[in-house]
Amino acid sequence: MNGFANWAVHFFMLDEGPLIWLSDFLIGCATIGIIVALTYFKLWKWLWDNWLTTVDHKKIGIMYLIAAVLMLFRGGTDGLLMRAQLSWPNLHFLNADHYDQIFTTHGTIMILFMAMPAIIGFFNVAVPLQIGCRDVAFPYLNAISFWLFFAAALLFNLSFVVGGSPDGGWTSYPPYVENVFDPGPGENYFLVALQITGIGTIATGVNFLITILRMRAPGMTMMRLPMFTWSVFITSIIIVFAFPVLTVALALLLIDRDFGSHFFTVTGGGMPMQYINLFWIWGHPEVYIVILPAFGIFSEVVSTFSHKRLFGYSAMVVSMIAIAILSFIVWVHHFFTMGAGPGVNSFFGVSTMAIAIPTGVKIFNWLFTMHKGRVEFTSAMLWAVGFIPNFLIGGLTGVMLAVPPADYQYHNSYFLIAHFHYVLIGGTVFGVFAAIYYWWPKMFGVLLDEKLGRWHFWMFMIGFNICFFPQFFLGFMGMQRRMYTYPAGYGWGIINLISTVGAVLMGVGFLIFVWNILWSARFGQRDTTGDPWDGRSLEWATTSPAPEYNFAIIPTVKGRDAWWLMKKTGESINGPKGVPFRPIHMPNNSGRPIIMSLFFFIAGGGFIFQWWVLAIIGLLGVLVTMAQRSFEYHDHHYIPVEEIEKTEAAAGRL
Amino acid sequence: MKPSGRRVRSLFIIVGLSMLALAGCDDPKYMPVLSPQGPVARSEYYLILYSFIVMLLVVLGVFVIYFYVITKYRARPENKDYVPPEIEGNTKWETIWTVIPIIIVIALAIPTVAVTYKLVKPPKVEAATTAATGKSLTIDVIAEQWKWVFKYPAQNIETVNYVNIPAGVPVNFELTASGPINAFWVPALGGMEYAMPGMNLKLWLEADHPGTYQGRSGQYSGRGFAHMTFNVNAQTAADFAKWVQTTQQTAPKLTQQAQDQIQKPGLLSKPLTFSSTEPQ
Structure with missing residues (x-):
């Protein structure tokens, strides 16, 4: 006992x-x-019927987004704890073990459980509406993707209070993370949670690839796609090629830890270097997975609020394809210091610099979209306009890092930390905030408050620069990432203190954002038109929020900026008057995705704590729920014409 | 609200605060990367400087267009009736802003490749300062949890957590690790290289003048990683030769007990010196 x-x-x-x-x-x-x-x-029944079992892309998108905001809070708290610890020399607010766990969870959560669900959330919210269809190609699979992400996020966060968090960094390099040096369940949490969410992400990639290839409305050719949908299409291709590599790397490391094999150990012929290669073959494309959709968002926002067509559409598409291809041949720049030799380092250095070319083309095209436009500085547009200079600093310091001999001095230093926060926050996070302000009315039928939105933007943007700009100098001063404390006498203290102040301001910005959500839910302006921004693409043609079936009659697209063209020619989204409605075929809700993810969760727990009975029960449960799906014959229903007529009449479209 | 005005102001605040923080930091000890003390660090520093200037020109160019566009084409009550033209693109301009970045990348790539190849070879020895130890010195470096072990195979000396080198002589550090990966970094003398188990990576460094330069680990390796610092003491050739001789004569031999202590995960209270590299 x-x-x-x-x-x-x-x-x-x-x-x-x-x-x-x-x-x-x-x-x-x-x-x-x-x-x-x-x-x-x-509310239990309401929750179950409307949300937990839903296969509706719009609701799944909203659930992704809620999870992403919660994870931004968790990851942000980790960040603030780290900044508190580093704000002055020799602090012992956190000990080394706690600090190591917190920087690991901060990085992992921000990339995989904040950035990923945020952008995938917007895949769901916008893509089917933008291409004029009623749901994604595989709605049931879409629900599975979400619930796998959810189970993984839950598992990963649980590590903080059950058994201990991973402490090997979000990159988790062996041999440090092998059992010899890092015993306990912590690292297993990392491996298992990423594995589960990775399966969901691969499914999302397949789903949106097929959706965009097969589900476009008549007349919506590839070169008429809204730019955000283009970015999702390319991102999906990157996901499908990159994520399986992560699956392999994680599986091999987990087999090392759970079953004592020697893929990446020091002894027994293991090769740690191999993991590092596999990790970054996924890891570099991964940063483009989170930045390309943000580029898509900025293209939509800049064009909408300049009230002007996107400049250089074809060049935008070509440059995204170029970035996607290049993203697979630059991974060695994450370890120029691993002695690959001057030939290899030169190749990967120059290929990395080359990414600046298509990215530069995109920046100029956004600038020239605003040129001769009528630029309205709404909250969404502020994030897009703020993105350009901040991302530019991030991108150009990235080019500086691509110079291998210079990288020998920057590697792992705070110069690098500042660089990737400038691209990930200045790019992805700004993009997500832009998308939140832009599509909020479409998701909820309410506009977020503009005044609070401006406060949110300025507080966060200024705080962000105060936090991360000084860190470039810390790098030159020799401060390395992942140090839990540092002695006085290097001159690092005051700069770290400034950085911490900036982090606090970012936290205040986040609180203003949360307050904006709550305030606007109660008092915010209602969107009765469905088109509050005078939008250009098809999502603005429906009501806010869109009806379950999105479009009563699938629209026929006659050009780029389809809704803009319809508005100019005075066409209705439902086509010429008098076209009769037909019953609409929709997928049924299903409770199985959430139950399946519960079994994944149980199996995950088994692999983390090496309780094999639990692992077997979980895996069997997964197999049984998968098999059950094959025998499900009633997986769809029809929405009757009367109901469609009622909904359309209420929207004023009859 | 005037976004452009506020942006400029916030930029000034940030730069001002950073300047304030850096005031009095021109001592080389504070900015080792930007005040190189050897030929390797110097060629890296010139590349850093060159790439920074090129990037600064890009930033300035883009910022001019950026501020012009967002101020001139801002929506105002006066231009409410202005209907922006629908412009598809412009082949001439798009070609220009594709070609300019290509030229910039080429301009950056050439010195990059040249220096990348140069750094795998020993730095050129200046004849006047060549030490008695010969043209170069080899030191084997082993990263332990969490300390640095330096073996001088030719001199049969081992030091822990500090290393003495002759100034003006290229030193070939051969890096490895007994366990987790670390990175060997002496910012004032040159960039880092990984110390990995089962690998033997070379790093050439050289100090111009006698002096003490701080080194540290650049790759997280667990609990004690932040404390993995060491001093590199560059000495005149005569002083170094004297140190070698004294150490060989007076320092204790490396015992099995001391070896075990070094290999056990943990920190050491003070640097160690031995007159042999294998436990006796």
Whole structure:
């Protein structure tokens, strides 16, 4: 009994001090609060019927987005804890072990559980509407993708209070993360959670690739696609080629840790270098997976709020394809310092610099879209306009990093940290915020408040620059990433303090954003037209939010900026008057995706703690739920004409 | 609200604050990367400077167009009735802004490749300072958890957490690790290279003058990684020869016990010196 109590105390990390107790308390309060609220307001059935079992791309998109904002909060808190620890020399607010875990979860969460669901959320929200179809190609698979991501995110976050978080960095280089040096469940959490969400992401890639290839409305040729959809198309291709490499790398490392093999160990003929290659063959395309959709978002926003067609459409498409191809031949620039020799380093250095060419073309095309336009500085546009100079700094320091001999001095230093935060925040996060302000009315039928939006933008953008610009200098001063503390006398203290102040301002910006959501839900301006921005693509042709079936009659597209053309010629989205409605074929909701993800969660727990019974039960559950799907014959329904007529009449489209 | 005005202002605030932070930081000890103390660090520094200037020109060029566009074409009450023209693109301009980046990349790629090849060879020895130890010195470096072991195979000396080198002599560091990957970095003397298990990577460094330069690990390797610092003491040829001789005569032999202590994960309270490289 005593032995069990000791085990339980260690398992639930009650011996780890107040930080964990506080987290336990908050998690407990939140969980109880949610359960009580759902029960009190009798919302369980509503939640199950409308959200948990949904296969509607619009609702799945919203769920992705909610998860992404929650994970931004979690990852941001990690960031603030790190900035607090580093704000002055010799602080012991966090010890080395806690700091190591926090920088690992910060990076992993921000890339895989914040940036990925945010951009995939907008794939879901916008793409089917933009190409004029009623759902993605595989709605049921889409729900599975989401719930796999959700189970993985839950598992990963649980590590903080159950068993301990991974501490090998988000790159997780062996041999440090092998059992010899890094025992315990922490690293297994990383491997298993990424594996599960990775499966979901591959499915998303396949889903949107097929959706864009096969589901376009008549007349919507590839060269008439809205630029965001183009970016999703190219991103999906990158996902399909890159993510399987991650799957392999993670699986081999997990087999090393769970079953004692020697793929990447020091002894037994293992080769750590091989993991590093595999990781970055996925890892570099991964950063383009999160930046290309942001480019797509900026193209939509800049063109909409300049009230002008996107400049150089074909060049935009070609440059995205060029970036996608180049993204697969630059991965060695993440380890110029691994002694690959001057020939290899020169090749990968120059191929990296070459990415600046198509990216530069895109920047100029955005500038020339605004040129001769009538540029309205709405909140969404502020993020797009703010993106250009910030991303430029990130991109050009990236070119500086691509010079191998210079990289020997920058590698792993705060110069690098500043660089990738400028591209990931200045690019992806700004893009996600732009998309949130831009598509919010389409998702919820409410506009976010412009004044609060401006405060959010300026606070976050200024805080971001105060936080990360000084870090370029810290790099020159010799400060390395992942140091949990540093002695006085290097002159790093004051610069770190400034950086921490900036991080706090970013946190304030985030709080203003959350306040904006809450305030606008209650008092915000309602979007009654469905087209609040005088938009150009088809999503603005439907009501806000769009009806379940998106379009009562699939529109016929006559050119680029399809909705803009229809508005100019006075056409209705439902075609000429008098075309009769026909019953609409839609997929049924299903509870199986969430149940399947529960089995993935159970199997994941088994692989993390090496409880093989649990792992087998989980995997069997996954197989059974998969088999069940094959015997499901009633997986669709028709929306009757009367219901369509009622909805369309309410929208004023009859 | 005037975004362009605010942007410029915020830019000034940021730059101002950074300048303030850097005031009094021109001591080379504070900015080792930008005040190189040897030929390797110097050629890297020139590349950093060159690429920075090129990138600065790009930034200035883009910022001029950027601020022009967002101020001139801003929506105002006066231009409410202005209907922007629908412009597909412009082949001439698009060609220009494709060709200019290509030229910039070529201008950057040529010195990059040249220096990348140059750095795998030993830096040129200046005849006047060539030390008695010969044309170059080889030191084997092993990254342990969490300390740096330096073996002088020709001199049969081992030091831990500090290394003495003759100034003006190219030193060939041969890097490896017993466990997790670390990176060997002495910013004032040159860029880093990984110390990896099962690998033997070479790094040439040279100090111009006698002096003490700080080195550290550049790759996270666990709990004690932040404390993996070491001093590189560059000495005159005569001083270095004297140090070698004294160490060979007076330092203790490396014992199995000391070897075990070094290999066990943990930190050392002070640097160690031995007059042999294999445990006796």
